[in-house]
Amino acid sequence: xxxxxxxxxxxxxxxxxxxxxxxxxxxxxxxxxxxxxxxxxxxxxxxxxxxxxxxxxxxxxxxxxxxxxxxxxxxxxxxxxxxxxxxxxxxxxxxxxxxxxxxxxxxxxxxxxxxxxxxxxxxxxxxxxxxxxxxxxxxxxxxxxxxxx
Amino acid sequence: xxxxxxxxxxxxxxxxxxxxxxxxxxxxxxxxxxxxxxxxxxxxxxxxxxxxxxxxxxxxxxxxxxxxxxxxxxxxxxxxxxxxxxxxxxxxxxxxxxxxxxxxxxxxxxxxxxxxxxxxxxxxxxxxxxxxxxxxxxxxxxxxxxxxxxxxxxxxxxxxxxxxxxxxxxxxxxxxxxxxxxxxxxxxxxxxxxxxxxxxxxxxxxxxxxxxxxxxxxxxxxxxxxxxxxxxxxxxxxxxxxxxxxxxxxxxxxxxxxxxxxxxxxxxxxxxxxxxxxxxxxxxxxxxxxxxxxxxxxxxxxxxxxxxxxxxxxxxxxxxxxxxxxxxxxxxxxxxxxxxxxxxxxxxxxxxxxxxxxxxxxxxxxxxxxxxxxxxxxxxxxxxxxxxxxxxxxxxxxxxxxxxxxxxxxxxxxxxxxxxxxxxxxx
Numbered sequence: 001x002x003x004x005x006x007x008x009x010x011x012x013x014x015x016x017x018x019x020x021x022x023x024x025x026x027x028x029x030x031x032x033x034x035x036x037x038x039x040x041x042x043x044x045x046x047x048x049x050x051x052x053x054x055x056x057x058x059x060x061x062x063x064x065x066x067x068x069x070x071x072x073x074x075x076x077x078x079x080x081x082x083x084x085x086x087x088x089x090x091x092x093x094x095x096x097x098x099x100x101x102x103x104x105x106x107x108x109x110x111x112x113x114x115x116x117x118x119x120x121x122x123x124x125x126x127x128x129x130x131x132x133x134x135x136x137x138x139x140x141x142x143x144x145x146x147x148x149x
Numbered sequence: 150x151x152x153x154x155x156x157x158x159x160x161x162x163x164x165x166x167x168x169x170x171x172x173x174x175x176x177x178x179x180x181x182x183x184x185x186x187x188x189x190x191x192x193x194x195x196x197x198x199x200x201x202x203x204x205x206x207x208x209x210x211x212x213x214x215x216x217x218x219x220x221x222x223x224x225x226x227x228x229x230x231x232x233x234x235x236x237x238x239x240x241x242x243x244x245x246x247x248x249x250x251x252x253x254x255x256x257x258x259x260x261x262x263x264x265x266x267x268x269x270x271x272x273x274x275x276x277x278x279x280x281x282x283x284x285x286x287x288x289x290x291x292x293x294x295x296x297x298x299x300x301x302x303x304x305x306x307x308x309x310x311x312x313x314x315x316x317x318x319x320x321x322x323x324x325x326x327x328x329x330x331x332x333x334x335x336x337x338x339x340x341x342x343x344x345x346x347x348x349x350x351x352x353x354x355x356x357x358x359x360x361x362x363x364x365x366x367x368x369x370x371x372x373x374x375x376x377x378x379x380x381x382x383x384x385x386x387x388x389x390x391x392x393x394x395x396x397x398x399x400x401x402x403x404x405x406x407x408x409x410x411x412x413x414x415x416x417x418x419x420x421x422x423x424x425x426x427x428x429x430x431x432x433x434x435x436x437x438x439x440x441x442x443x444x445x446x447x448x449x450x451x452x453x454x455x456x457x458x459x460x461x462x463x464x465x466x467x468x469x470x471x472x473x474x475x476x477x478x479x480x481x482x483x484x485x486x487x488x489x490x491x492x493x494x495x496x497x498x499x500x501x502x503x504x505x506x507x508x509x510x511x512x513x514x515x516x517x518x519x520x521x522x523x524x525x526x527x528x529x530x531x532x533x534x535x536x537x538x539x540x541x542x543x544x545x546x547x548x549x550x551x552x553x554x555x556x557x558x559x560x561x562x563x564x565x566x567x568x569x570x571x572x573x574x575x576x
Contacts, residue, residue: 004523008516008574017511038531039515040545062545064513065575121519 006117007124008065011073016065021058021075028058034134034146036126041067045075045134052083059131066115066124071131073112083139090132097128173474178466179555181206192525195560200345200373200504200551201529202395205459209399212458216451224450225424225441239450242457243440249460250390251381252407256439259406259413260453264372265295267391267406268339270443271368272299274416275389276337282308285334287365289327289351290316290541291344294534296370300339309336316541320347320496328359335360338367342374342390346535346549347496348479348504350374357386366412372396376553377475377502379468388412394452398553399459403452406443413439420445471554475503478552482561486550489568495547506533506547509568512575514548520574521548524567 025046041063100119422445518530
């Protein structure tokens with residue numbers, strides 16, 4: 001059960017039960033949809049971009065604890081950040097959940113470091129990264145639904 | 150010619166009888182399946198993903214090794230010893246399948262890759278010659294994608310309509326609604342014998358009667374039925390019956406399409422190539438007789454032989470004994486799992502086989518699957534290739550425990566314990 005507690009950290013469980021920024025964003029000027037049909041994880045990420053700055057960000061949808069908590073914590077982390085910051089964080093986050101290593105990015109990732117346990121469960125990487133891929137599509141203005149399956 | 154002295158025959162490895170005085174001894178059965186003694190994550194494997202694929206008994210594994218070690222050759226071609234022997238074994242396996250499902254003739258048994266290919270074969274041959282613009286194909290709301298998509302492709306090509314018979318909240322087909330959908334434009338009915346996502350056993354005999362009164366042929370997807378119950382295609386009177394070897398303890402990569410001779414005879418070939426012809430010139434090709442007309446190219450010889458071994462293994466246990474044992478096991482599991490607070494069963498038909506689909510309030514099935522896996526319990530989570538079923542019940546996915554003849558009540562208890570652990574993690 002040790003590994004399981006690494007995956008299902010208290011913070012993750014708490015965010016999955018009470019996700020933050022869980023709403024449609026009235027002032028959204030960018031949005032994208034992410035869908036993993038095999039699992040049924042399905043999210044929409046909403047952005048209010050002002051120039052290169054993320055003024056507001058929210059999400060809605062349904063999914064497993066890992067995907068939901070990841071989406072919730074992503075929105076918390078990115079509010080007020082620049083597009084470049086978001087891209088850098090995504091890179092660091094992806095590295096964290098695939099390798100368990102954060103290198104020099106650890107301080108930057110902050111609370112997101114709780115997702116390091118995902119790397120022990122390779123089939124769950126797609127859950128942890130779905131919201132981030134959806135965010136990327138929203139930033140790039142892509143219309144197609146994103147999937148990490 | 151006798152070959153028994155040169156190549157050990159399959160009979161020498163026939164399964165021991167586990168049925169003494171009508172009782173089915175699961176502990177003995179388990180010893181026939183080598184994989185069941187392994188561990189996963191340091192825990193004893195509890196394999197409850199049998200609707201995805203079943204495990205293989207020693208008799209099947211040995212039949213494959215024996216074929217490649219002692220008997221490998223191409224079939225229907227050579228005059229040499231091994232080719233003749235392989236051909237004989239291949240065709241003997243066909244007769245084993247024929248008797249297993251009580252088909253009238255061995256030529257009604259077409260070897261294919263699996264259920265999916267069997268359904269595609271019928272859609273592309275019978276379907277393409279009989280379905281025209283404005284016609285209808287009738288399926289049910291509990292299909293696996295493999296009994297939806299081949300018909301959608303056909304309907305799209307022909308400008309025909311796919312009609313879907315509804316089910317109730319228990320996951321049972323609404324027979325009156327179904328009958329109303331049988332009309333003058335209905336050209337074929339396709340439905341599962343047992344639903345892979347819900348476990349519902351459909352009253353196939355009655356459905357075939359309804360369709361036949363209107364001269365509509367019926368294809369039955371039997372993938373989830375054949376491992377659990379005695380299937381008699383003569384009694385069912387269905388026109389086509391499709392199933393996969395790997396879900397009934399045989400190897401992956403082979404399956405069966407049963408078709409009534411009269412239907413198969415008038416159908417055009419599915420694929421062209423060697424073995425399916427009797428003569429070829431650049432001007433004209435004459436097709437081979439049944440079943441070979443539908444078996445282009447070198448067949449999966451080892452697969453057919455090992456499927457034969459799987460059937461002989463099942464015959465040794467007795468399908469009626471297996472069905473009775475599993476019935477009791479599923480009833481036990483249903484009671485045990487549904488008694489856990491916050492657990493809801495999806496699929497509560499009166500007549501079910503093999504499958505227990507469930508959701509836990511507030512916990513996504515994927516998380517359930519990951520946590521159970523850490524306990525050595527293998528279940529399937531997701532939509533089970535039946536997305537319309539998930540939509541019907543308004544859920545994105547379920548957790549599905551699916552049983553086979555080697556599962557035990559103790560394993561059901563382990564599953565119940567596992568579900569409680571899942572709830573603890575999320576408490």
